[in-house]
Amino acid sequence: MKANVGGMDKWARILVGSLFVGLALTGAIGVWGWIGLVPMLTGIFGYCPAYSIFGWSTCPLKTEQ
Numbered sequence: 001m002k003a004n005v006g007g008m009d010k011w012a013r014i015l016v017g018s019l020f021v022g023l024a025l026t027g028a029i030g031v032w033g034w035i036g037l038v039p040m041l042t043g044i045f046g047y048c049p050a051y052s053i054f055g056w057s058t059c060p061l062k063t064e065q
Contacts, residue, residue, distance in 0.1 A: 003046040006059035013043030 005013065020036025023029045042048045051057060 001045075001047050003059050004051040004057040005042055005046045005048050006057075009058040010043045010046060013039040017041070017043060 017036040017038070017040025020029070020033045021040065022033075024031065024033025024036065046059075
């Protein structure tokens, strides 16, 4: 599993996912808020299966020395 989520993308996923989960916990948006676990976990682990399918990556390129 090669990391394909990095930088601001990673932090945005964690923030938005946490927001949805927090709203679900308080009952503000119902059970659909638990869908926030998906972006939150992809941000935490740095890997998004959808990015792999499409061949996308927001991780910075590493140069070999």
